[in-house]
Amino acid sequence: MTRQISRRETLAGVGVAALSAGCLGRTRNIAGRDRSSQLTLEINAPPADRDPNAIRIARHLAENLNAVGIDARINTLGHTDLRRKVLINHNFDVYVGQFREAEPFDPDAMYAFTHSRFVAEAGWQNPFGFTDINGVDDLLASQRRTEGDERREAAADLQRALAELQPFTVVAFPDPLTAVREDRFENWTNRQPLSVGGLLGLERVGAAGGDADGSETGNETADGDANETIDGNETDEDLIDDNPLTDDETDDGDTLRLVTTDERITQNWNPIAAEYRRYGTFTSLLYDRLALVDGGEAIPWLAADWERTGDAGIEVSLRDADWHDGEPVTAEDVAFTYEFLRDTAMGGTESPVPTPTFRGRVSAVEAATAVDDRTVRLTLDGVNDAVGVRALQVPILPKHVWEERTDVATIAGIEFDAETTEAVVTNNEDPVGSGPVRFAEATPEESVAFERNPDHFLVRDAGGGSTDGADADETDPLAGIPERFRGKPAFGRLEIEVMGSDIAAVQAVGDGLADATVSNLGPDSVPRIGREADARLVTGESGGFYHVGYNARRAPLSNPRFRGVLASLIDKRTLVDVAFDGYAEPAASPLAATPEWVPSDLRWGDREADPTHPFVGESGSLDAETARERLREAGYRFDDEGRLLAPST
DSSP states (O other): OOOEEEOHHHHHTOOHHHHTSGGGOOOOOOTTSSSTTBOEEEEEEOOTTTOHHHHHHHHHHHHHHHHTTOEEEEEEOOHHHHHIIIIISOOOSEEEEEEOOOSSOOTTHHHHHHOGGGTTSOSSSOTTOOOOTTTHHHHHHHHHHOOHHHHHHHHHHHHHHHHHHOSEEEEEEEOOEEEEOOSSEEOOOSSOTTSHHHHHTOEETTOGGGOOOSTTTOOOOSSOOTTSOBTTTBOHHHHSOSSOOOTTTSOGGGEEEEEESOGGGGTOOOTTOTTTOSSOHHHHHHSOBSEEEETTEEEESSEEEEEEETTTEEEEEEOOOBOTTSOBOOHHHHHHHHHHHHOTTTTOSSSOOOOSSSHHHHTTEEEEEEEETTEEEEEESSOOHHHHHHTTOSBOOOHHHHGGGOSBOOOTTOOOSSOOBHHHHOOOSSOOOOSSEEEEEEETTTEEEEEEOTTSHHHHTTTOSOSOSTTHHHHOTTTTSOGGGTTOOSOSEEEEEEOSSHHHHHHHHHTTSOSEEOSOOOGGGHHHHHHOTTOEEEEOOOSOEEEEEEOTTSTTTTOHHHHHHHHTTOOHHHIIIIISTTOEEEOSSTTTTSGGGSOGGGOOTTOSSOSSSOOSEETTEEEHHHHHHHHHHTTOOBOTTSOBBOOOO
16 A cells, blocks of 8 residues: 655744754764765754754755655755855765855756766855766857757757756745845835845935935935035045944934844855855945946946957956955956956966856856956857856956965865865954945944945946937946936945844844845745734745755666656645745746746646656655655665665775
């Protein structure tokens, strides 16, 4: 008789306290440690107070693995330790995480995530150790080098191959949930309110037509005129000087206050550190990119303009910009950045030490050459225009700061399984970027403050020439930048405070102690937002999918048939309905956030189960015997007690 394991009631009863309790186990994965012949798999995930969605997925999978005879153990780790274990040291069996890509979610986002050329590298590039040289690799290369229908067909076949081989299992795209109040700042976007574009698009309440004159609120001007006075006696330079502002020195209404449950931004401002970066919003405010994604399109940012030259080049013209320490931004800095991201040792080690982030983007660039102080030429590796523009979306670093960080890193108390450099592991204290905000002060694990950069081109050039007429690009120093970003940010100071829980963060917004939450809130917070009269819920569509990642370097996870059975143990529909409380969309493809790229056979639609690896059983109930039979068909054996035997070594 087929054994049915009920899931819905179990999931519904999972509370935050139970999920973070010690019974989950902080164990090391030693196959057969207690039961010499049984296969043991460790599932790594952040604790409930850091990511309730991830731990619920982990618990769901662990219970179903145990039901079919696999000894599954959940290992909870803080975000930094988890990412170091998975992304840097590759010391894991299974993990639950969220992959985030800047919008628009182009198929090339999968290049670094799954191409075999990155197997030996650390970071978000192929953490699975997955190889499919004549299949996935070829499709990844094809979508890079083709255009139009041919590229669309390659992207569709790529998604089908990933769905079949399952180096990772896409679970769901969560709705980003943010609590905001609008009594001091408005124009919170529904799509991504805490993105760079979302924060720079904010307006001070009372600012007419986006041109805040300070007459009603006493705030600094938004038109970037440094000679305009504030409160009749302070200039813009006086308001934001070399010293961080304190609450006693700045108008309370001029400070944007955010709250988060993630303390990493208070300790580390390294834009290339994979274990510290999740979305990179605040490091992207510190470090400009040549192009910024806004409304699904790439717009010129630090680059004033770019154009394709010949079959394999992009020539980029830079805006007039300075680093936060006053040094000018030059084409030499840009050329250095691309070389540095390929090898942070800059040739100083026996083999390159690439950055653990942005590798997919910089791999499209064969060479970067400074033509003059304001012009850089990128030589592309035969990629199409879309991939070429993606290559412009990396943080530009000051050469005079980062060229001093190329030595091999040795940090007491931190283990790295591969050679790394100081650049990769530094906390980057007192960061020097060129972005619209600059670092002010921080108390580790408690708070961090940034201040408006009065020398940024958004502010300095906001009162430039006309944007109308044929000569607009010649007269407008901010040509190509949307009007809503000019003169921004609308705040003089940005403060981020760490809270102990989502509920506490929402309460801070409701009490007027904060303007918005930063971390994506769990669904348990939604009723609390509804009870706060001055707070509202902002929810949109997410490009960051929750997934279960498998270490294909280890047997039996190296077997795609075994991974396929594991994928069929995940009841995505029930997880969305119960664990996410409906604030998510189940998915089979990592490109589901851009459905125009997804072939019809992989679109979820009204399906109850995954189209490639459907859940074994009915919604909410696992058919454990059928799952065991599939494992037997794949060549695996069980003992007399129904335990799956570990592969012999």
